[in-house]
Amino acid sequence: MMFNRRSLLKGAGLIPLMDSVPSLARAADEAATGKADYTLRIGTGLVELSSEHIASTTLYNGQFPGPLLRFKEGQRVVVGIHNDTDTPELVHWHGQRIPCDVDGAAEEGTPFVPAHGMRRVAFVPKPSGFRFYHTHIVAGGDLTRGTYTGPVGPAYIEPQHNPGAYDREAFLVMKEFAPSFSRGGDMAMDVLAGAPLEVLQQMGQAAGVEAKQKAKGFEVGYDLFAINGRMLGHGDPIRVKHGERVLFHILNASATEIRSLALPWHFFRIVALDGNPVPTQVDVPVLWLGTAERVSALVTMTHPGVWVLGDLADDDRRHGMGVVVEYAGQNGKPQWVKPKPFRWDYTRFARANAAPAQPEETIEITIVKHNAALNGFNQWTLNGTAFSMQSMKPMYTVHEGRRYRLKFRNASDDIHPLHLHRHSFELTRIGGKATAGVIKDVVMLGGFQELDVDFVADNPGMTLFHCHQQLHMDFGFMALFKYA
Ligand SMILES: [Cu+2]
Secondary structure, eight states: OEEEHHHHHHHHTTSOOOOOOSOTTOOGGGGGGSOOSEEEEEEEEEEESSSSOEEEEEEETTBSSOOOEEEETTOOEEEEEEEOSSSOBOEEEETOOOOHHHHOOGGGTOOOBOTTEEEEEEEOOOSOEEEEEEEOOOOTTOTTSGGGSSOEEEEEEEOSSOOOOOSEEEEEEEEEEEEEEEEOOOOOSSOBSSOOOHHHHHHHHHHHHHOSOOSOOEEEEEEEEEETTBOTTTSOOEEEOTTOEEEEEEEEOOSSOOEEEBOTTOOEEEEEETTEEOSSOOEESOEEEOTTOEEEEEEEOOSOSEEEEEOSOHHHHHTTOEEEEEETTOOSSOBOOOOOOOOBOGGGGSOTTOOOOOOSEEEEEEEEEEEEEETTEEEEEETTBOOOTTTOOOOEEEOTTOEEEEEEEEOSSSOEEEEETTOOEEEEEETTEEOOOOEESEEEEOTTOEEEEEEEOOSOSOEEEEESSHHHHTTTOEEEEEEO
16 A cells, blocks of 8 residues: 555545534434445455465455545544444444444444444544554454454544655555464563563462463464565565655554564654654654554665565564565565564653643553463453453443543553553553653553553543453453443
């Protein structure tokens, strides 16, 4: 998915001009008779990862990734969602501040798109920046459902004012295919800044001692890896010119994995995280993205050659996780150079020397893993409670307009990509450091670490919080916030 300025301008002509909308708060069902501006069709299809590897999975509009949807901030859209599969579906508009009847989570009360049926949703896209959309179906132990499959696509909400200091734009969607269950599988260490806390390690050990099952629970592994649905070396290269500034919008669309990326001899200037401009733009040699995280980064092409923009994990890169970057006039075998170890530290991009605002209330949430407690699957509890899909009972009540601090304590060795629906949050403490100004909707919580995020309750309606690791969210790692 490459765009240059010219194709962008041409594309802009395709964005329909909307009639003025009397009220921003139009209910979703009013859209039921409106004409759709965009159509998504959910169905099974094939992804040609390479000439030898063709994956059969669920897709949007028969393609991987789903179409890049370009919205205009504040300009209402109607999306027609057609479900050609045999099971009900949900499209979640990740990172958008929209009502819960269109957000796309059953736990919040969004209606399903019925099997072989359709639903039109209307909303006013916001905030601006790199968002995405994906299925929000519970997979449980079924690897043919949920984010183990392919319904995911990028969405870009054009800001009112676009600085546009780049020559071209490239959207990259990182995604694994052919999932299977395994036991074990170690989480990459030395990914995140900060150190494990002894008190949390002890808590984790105690949970291990109490567990009836001594074996570790199931994990998910993958055979095939791809960027934009093509294995490394099998799609078109990203063609660049010496001196060009390429703005990459990168999405980790994995169901379960933390991903990394490096481009030998080049730096990524981070301009936005999860679509939100960062206060301090910094050059980094390596990107780390938790499940569902997005990074927007400018790369100035200063080192001619043919390079592999690839994942640091050798095995995953050799099985496809990468894309070739080819300078004009250069040829030869794409080169990979392993970068030096680099820890991801969100506070680098924060407002310098700034202290976070004080919250009006603090909610502490301690996360514990219970080994193989559910038919061989690990169960997850938040303050001792696993989310119940049956009762869907809200765990927290918030008041509109108040600023809340969520204090997370991770008594497990896993990295958790924590996600809050329908709101953005500000990182206020991470890796042992206070911080301010980094606004996100997913954040990685390190093994046996703590972090704080603050959010303002500014979007009434049921609000889902969960770990974006599908195997964690489906087995307890969720909570509902309701507005008083
Ligand atoms: Cu998790």
